[in-house]
Amino acid sequence: MAKRAVKRAAPSRAPSRGCVDKLKALAEATRLEVLHELVDGEKSVSELQAALGVDQSLLSHHLAVLREAQLVATTRARRSIRYRLADGVAAAGPPPGINLGCCQLSFMPPALQKAARLLLLALSFGVLLPLAACGGTAEQQKLTLAGSSTIAPLAAELGKAFEERHGGLRVEVQAGGSSRGVADAREGRVDLGMASRALKEEERAAGLVGTPIALDGIALIVHADNRVAELSEAQIVAIYRGDVRDWSAVGGRAAPITVVNKAEGRSTLELFLAHFALRAEEVRADVVIGDNLQGVKTVAGNRDAIGYVSIGTAEVERSHGSPIRLLPLRGVEASTASVRAGTFPLQRPLLLVTRGAPSGLAAEFLEFARSPHGRTLVEAQAFVALAASP
Amino acid sequence: MPSPRRLDRALQLASAAAAAAALLLLLGLAAFLLRESAPALREVGLVRLVGDRGWHPTRGAFGMAPLVAASGAVALGALTLALPLALAVAFVRLAYAPPRLAALLRALLQLLAAVPSVVLGFFGLVTVVPLLLAIEPPGASLLAGMVVLALMVLPTLALLIEGALAGLPSGERAAAAALGLARTTVLLHLALPRARGAIGAALLVALGRALGETMAVVLVTGNVVQWPSALLAPVRTLTANLALELPYASGLHRSALFVAGLLLLGATAALLLIASRCGARERWRGAREESARA
Amino acid sequence: MRELAMGRRAMERAVAAVAWAGTLLVVAAFGALLGELLVRGAGELSWRYLVEAPRDAGRSGGVGGIVVATGVLVALALAGAVPLALLAALFLDEAGAAQAGRARRRLAAALRRVLDVVGSVPSIVFGLFGNALFCRAFGWGESLLAGGATLACMMVPLLTIAFDEALQRAPAAERAAAAACAFSRAATLRHVVLPHAWPLLLAGAVLAVARALAETAALLFTSGYVDRMPTSLLDSARSLSVHVWDLALNVAGGEARACSAALLLLLLVVAIEAAARGALAWLRRRAGR
Numbered sequence A: 001m002a003k004r005a006v007k008r009a010a011p012s013r014a015p016s017r018g019c020v021d022k023l024k025a026l027a028e029a030t031r032l033e034v035l036h037e038l039v040d041g042e043k044s045v046s047e048l049q050a051a052l053g054v055d056q057s058l059l060s061h062h063l064a065v066l067r068e069a070q071l072v073a074t075t076r077a078r079r080s081i082r083y084r085l086a087d088g089v090a091a092a093g094p095p096p097g098i099n100l101g102c103c104q105l106s107f108m109p110p111a112l113q114k115a116a117r118l119l120l121l122a123l124s125f126g127v128l129l130p131l132a133a134c135g136g137t138a139e140q141q142k143l144t145l146a147g148s149s150t151i152a153p154l155a156a157e158l159g160k161a162f163e164e165r166h167g168g169l170r171v172e173v174q175a176g177g178s179s180r181g182v183a184d185a186r187e188g189r190v191d192l193g194m195a196s197r198a199l200k201e202e203e204r205a206a207g208l209v210g211t212p213i214a215l216d217g218i219a220l221i222v223h224a225d226n227r228v229a230e231l232s233e234a235q236i237v238a239i240y241r242g243d244v245r246d247w248s249a250v251g252g253r254a255a256p257i258t259v260v261n262k263a264e265g266r267s268t269l270e271l272f273l274a275h276f277a278l279r280a281e282e283v284r285a286d287v288v289i290g291d292n293l294q295g296v297k298t299v300a301g302n303r304d305a306i307g308y309v310s311i312g313t314a315e316v317e318r319s320h321g322s323p324i325r326l327l328p329l330r331g332v333e334a335s336t337a338s339v340r341a342g343t344f345p346l347q348r349p350l351l352l353v354t355r356g357a358p359s360g361l362a363a364e365f366l367e368f369a370r371s372p373h374g375r376t377l378v379e380a381q382a383f384v385a386l387a388a389s390p
Numbered sequence B: 001m002p003s004p005r006r007l008d009r010a011l012q013l014a015s016a017a018a019a020a021a022a023l024l025l026l027l028g029l030a031a032f033l034l035r036e037s038a039p040a041l042r043e044v045g046l047v048r049l050v051g052d053r054g055w056h057p058t059r060g061a062f063g064m065a066p067l068v069a070a071s072g073a074v075a076l077g078a079l080t081l082a083l084p085l086a087l088a089v090a091f092v093r094l095a096y097a098p099p100r101l102a103a104l105l106r107a108l109l110q111l112l113a114a115v116p117s118v119v120l121g122f123f124g125l126v127t128v129v130p131l132l133l134a135i136e137p138p139g140a141s142l143l144a145g146m147v148v149l150a151l152m153v154l155p156t157l158a159l160l161i162e163g164a165l166a167g168l169p170s171g172e173r174a175a176a177a178a179l180g181l182a183r184t185t186v187l188l189h190l191a192l193p194r195a196r197g198a199i200g201a202a203l204l205v206a207l208g209r210a211l212g213e214t215m216a217v218v219l220v221t222g223n224v225v226q227w228p229s230a231l232l233a234p235v236r237t238l239t240a241n242l243a244l245e246l247p248y249a250s251g252l253h254r255s256a257l258f259v260a261g262l263l264l265l266g267a268t269a270a271l272l273l274i275a276s277r278c279g280a281r282e283r284w285r286g287a288r289e290e291s292a293r294a
Numbered sequence C: 001m002r003e004l005a006m007g008r009r010a011m012e013r014a015v016a017a018v019a020w021a022g023t024l025l026v027v028a029a030f031g032a033l034l035g036e037l038l039v040r041g042a043g044e045l046s047w048r049y050l051v052e053a054p055r056d057a058g059r060s061g062g063v064g065g066i067v068v069a070t071g072v073l074v075a076l077a078l079a080g081a082v083p084l085a086l087l088a089a090l091f092l093d094e095a096g097a098a099q100a101g102r103a104r105r106r107l108a109a110a111l112r113r114v115l116d117v118v119g120s121v122p123s124i125v126f127g128l129f130g131n132a133l134f135c136r137a138f139g140w141g142e143s144l145l146a147g148g149a150t151l152a153c154m155m156v157p158l159l160t161i162a163f164d165e166a167l168q169r170a171p172a173a174e175r176a177a178a179a180a181c182a183f184s185r186a187a188t189l190r191h192v193v194l195p196h197a198w199p200l201l202l203a204g205a206v207l208a209v210a211r212a213l214a215e216t217a218a219l220l221f222t223s224g225y226v227d228r229m230p231t232s233l234l235d236s237a238r239s240l241s242v243h244v245w246d247l248a249l250n251v252a253g254g255e256a257r258a259c260s261a262a263l264l265l266l267l268l269v270v271a272i273e274a275a276a277r278g279a280l281a282w283l284r285r286r287a288g289r
Helices: A017-026 A029-038 A045-052 A056-068 A110-125 A129-137 A152-165 A178-186 A201-205 A233-241 A267-275 A292-300 A311-319 A336-341 A360-369 A372-380 B004-043 B045-051 B065-096 B099-113 B117-135 B142-166 B170-178 B183-212 B238-245 B251-277 B280-293 C002-044 C047-051 C064-095 C102-120 C123-137 C144-167 C172-180 C185-214 C240-250 C255-288
Strands: A004-008 A072-076 A081-085 A090-092 A097-099 A104-108 A141-147 A169-175 A192-195 A208-223 A258-262 A287-289 A305-310 A324-326 A347-355
Touching: A017 A029, A017 A056, A029 A045, A029 A056, A029 A072, A029 A081, A045 A056, A045 A081, A056 A072, A141 A152, A141 A178, A141 A360, A152 A169, A152 A311, A152 A360, A152 A372, A178 A192, A178 A208, A178 A347, A192 A360, A201 A208, A208 A267, A208 A292, A208 A311, A208 A336, A208 A360, A208 A372, A233 A258, A258 A267, A258 A292, A267 A305, A287 A292, A292 A305, A292 A311, A292 A324, A292 C240, A305 A311, A311 A324, A311 A336, A347 A360, A360 A372, B004 B045, B004 B251, B004 C064, B004 C102, B004 C123, B004 C144, B004 C185, B065 B099, B065 B142, B065 B183, B065 B238, B065 C002, B099 B142, B099 C002, B117 B142, B117 C002, B117 C240, B117 C255, B142 B183, B142 C002, B170 B183, B183 B251, B183 C002, B183 C102, B183 C123, B238 B251, B238 C123, B251 C102, B251 C123, C002 C255, C047 C064, C064 C102, C064 C144, C064 C185, C064 C240, C102 C144, C123 C144, C144 C185, C172 C185, C185 C240, C185 C255, C240 C255
Parallel strands: A141 A169, A141 A192, A258 A287, A258 A305
Antiparallel strands: A004 A104, A072 A081, A090 A097, A097 A104, A192 A347, A208 A305, A208 A324, A208 A347
16 A cells, blocks of 8 residues: 655755655655545544554554654544644645645555556567466465455455565455355365355365354344334244235335345355255245345345345444344344354354465464454454454 | 568468467367366256256256246347337438437447446446336346346447348339338338348347346346246346356356356357348448447 | 328328337436436546545545556457457458468358357356366466456457458459569568558457456456455456446445446446547548548
8 A cells, every 4th residue: 555655846945954854754654644645634543544554553653753743733623633734735736745845745656657567567478378377476475365255354454454464465355155265265276265154064074174263143134214123033034935025014114025135155044044944945035145245235225125144244334324224133132242242143153264274374364363453353344353262 | 581481481370370279269168168067967967957946056956947037038028128219219310310410329329339238237226226126126127137138239239220221222212212202101111121131130149149148137137046927026147147156156056057158158159140141240240340430 | 092191191200209209218218327427426536536446345445456457457358369360360361362272261251150159159158268267277266367368268259350351451453463463471461451451450459448348247257356456467356347346236335436437437448439430530531532
């Protein structure tokens, strides 16, 4: 994410002392980033923290340096402190940049440089497709993950943080379902498979090892406008089997129920069916979805839909403004807190799967996922973090 | 500088090699699909691929028939919607619209022919589906797929039909003018009967495109595996099934998906060959070239 | 008799009215499409949108890495397909020459038919093929390289057909004259064929670019959908079209952003096609003078 700054428009006379101090203060990646963020307008510390992904203590240190160099100033809004570009420092652009008074910086995204390099590479290799491939393999260290769409967003966040610790490493995450995670790990196509369920007996027998990195639950979700507050397990079964087809039969408004089901190969489907002792053939669905997010999106867009998704995903999406409500199960509220307390009836571990005991980078990644830093990232995705293994 | 003769020889060899490679592409395509689908064909067999009850590949039920039926229904439905509209546009451009407006319409058709199918599918998702949802849930349905695919094939179909209708020999045109026939009459009673074959061929080509389309369909049809029984019921096409399941499929399941690919390859190739029998190839190309140029 | 004429006139009116109504419906449908994209998507398009990395699954930020990945995919496809298609088209062209043998002419006819068939194969089938061959058999995994190679396979038939048509533009009389002067094949190509053919060759290539830009299904299983800036050809990265798909399908509240990405994609495709047409028209006018 580090943007490179290019100095433009040399000052007409020798820059003043203050200018040098300002440039000195800017000669640090995080501080430069902060300035880049503030070009858009004032931001609170928490917004900056979210955008940059750095520790708060570290951030406040950098902010102090920037304040001292008179690059940023603070505004006190009711309860929070908001940062903005200091007077005498103005946003410039396009391309986005800042005017320091004595000289002007413009933020050149690395995109352009990389684009040029890659395009050249692509054009030069012509018909020599396979040769180029051989040349490229050894170039870079890479850690690949694939599988459960429940874990994918978390793994991407963990990956970004992990990359920062390992220069030159790239962590690639592909969703596709737990089945894919297990199959890809088994066949050695990825370093770590993602599975949002416990491993099956035959999978363990085949030498697969699953390391839990978090706990999650599966919750029924409905549109926020739906009047139904709770459904009994029998009612849920009746709805999914198509015996009950109208909300009025379970205390809602008179409207046909849109039943949202998951596609095959998804662990959320398997666990849901197992919990309610349903067979896949019995389910009468109106919409079949793949990723968790698609489930949230489908229910958010249809007042009379019911679906089931990962509690973590649902909570994150709800906080992003998706109009959905999680239904309690057996009277237990569907929330991260219930999962943490172990009271929620439909819980599951989120696993990273390796062929044989994890080693090398994969082992380091697993360790990182369970480190304090990793655990904050887990909690940020509304999953329950696990303590480091004893 | 190599001698002209050597250069010629090299050029000849290289071009022959390239031609062979292009030929190999089809063979390779078919061979690879066959190789990957062999396990399913061998262990599951065609009978079960057609006859199994339902598509539950992870539990050993490989009945693809509902998927095939859904693909056919969506594509045929799309053509049913698109054909009258394409005819209407062709009539307006040929007979009713003033030249300026006709040119504008043509530009519009060309613009629409260029719209990526994923964009059309997205448009269907945000406008057509909610519209149908208001009539009867879940909205994502066979009809939604038909509408979106109709929009997709319409521009090319209209250009093709227009080309076929405009191909009236000048002698007959003159005769019609001498008789004082209205343009509608000429189109309806002279041009249309003559162009029937070409229009049929154009429809076949459009059918091939509609059958093979993935993105526009997967976004709007709801993707429930079931026989297409009602217009507002969700269905899953062969192509949508591939898009949804290939990422995680393994073993026989993956192999069965390649059988579906083979089926699509065979169906589109057959449609194209039939259409080219009807003489569509030249016309289709003609229209494509023209639309590229005008 | 008069009644008949009246009836016919009424019928003609009715046909015209129905045709106009149908046309209006089509225009309205497409107006809605363009309007939707413009109204909801145009606001986001900006310099920053083009260069910034997507954040929050694409709900905010831009399409930086995605634009780069799209460019790389198209460049790879062109680099792989254009030389092959050009040479194959030369082969077809030679086979059409008067001195070519009968066997060769038959072979060329068969090749043309095969190309037509391959050109009509659904793109998702190419996706399957690319996934099996490039991602698995070649071990490239889901990567730009595998996606580019798959696109190249898709483009070879389309480009060969277009190039073949372009080469046929050279008048037979000029070719005969060149043959009479004992021009070598290379010289005939250089001095007789190319001057007539090159505008159409270029147009064919540009249209293939537009087609590759719009492609989604073939890339889904071959280049994956990691939304980050690629750093090597073996990285997985998503194209703009796959980004639209992911936002539309998998991101709650992603519609506005999907509109922007779709609008950007549409603008790119239309601009490229329009540029090709414009250039061609200009060249033709110049040639006509």
